[in-house]
Amino acid sequence: MSMTPAIEPDETITSAFEDVVSGWDASFLRCQTTQIECRNPATWMAVLHKPCGHKPICAVHYNLWLAKAVLSIADYGYVGCPDCYQDFATIDQAAQFHPL
Ligand SMILES: [Zn+2]
Ligand SMILES: [Zn+2]
Numbered sequence: 001m002s003m004t005p006a007i008e009p010d011e012t013i014t015s016a017f018e019d020v021v022s023g024w025d026a027s028f029l030r031c032q033t034t035q036i037e038c039r040n041p042a043t044w045m046a047v048l049h050k051p052c053g054h055k056p057i058c059a060v061h062y063n064l065w066l067a068k069a070v071l072s073i074a075d076y077g078y079v080g081c082p083d084c085y086q087d088f089a090t091i092d093q094a095a096q097f098h099p100l
Contacts, residue, residue, distance in 0.1 A: 031058035045098045
């Protein structure tokens with residue numbers, strides 16, 4: 001008589017994996033601004049300079065970012081990145097935006 005236990009799917013791992021996948025999905029579609037936690041749906045894909053990558057953002061934060069960048073370039077001659085601390089002379093160098 002064999003005492004080998006039956007192999008059962010590990011419920012904990014399976015549901016944890018589903019949590020990660022569904023969580024990733026939801027946050028990907030939501031605005032990913034670093035300024036505050038934003039619950040708006042993302043409508044723009046911000047393609048940032050290297051190494052900051054891509055970031056989906058909502059219309060509100062898209063407009064805020066543009067307004068801040070325009071003011072910063074007008075006042076200081078550059079717009080800075082809060083994540084990598086690089087400075088950019090033009091908006092195009094800092095980020096390009098594509099509608100989702
Ligand atoms: Zn937002
Ligand atoms: Zn950056």
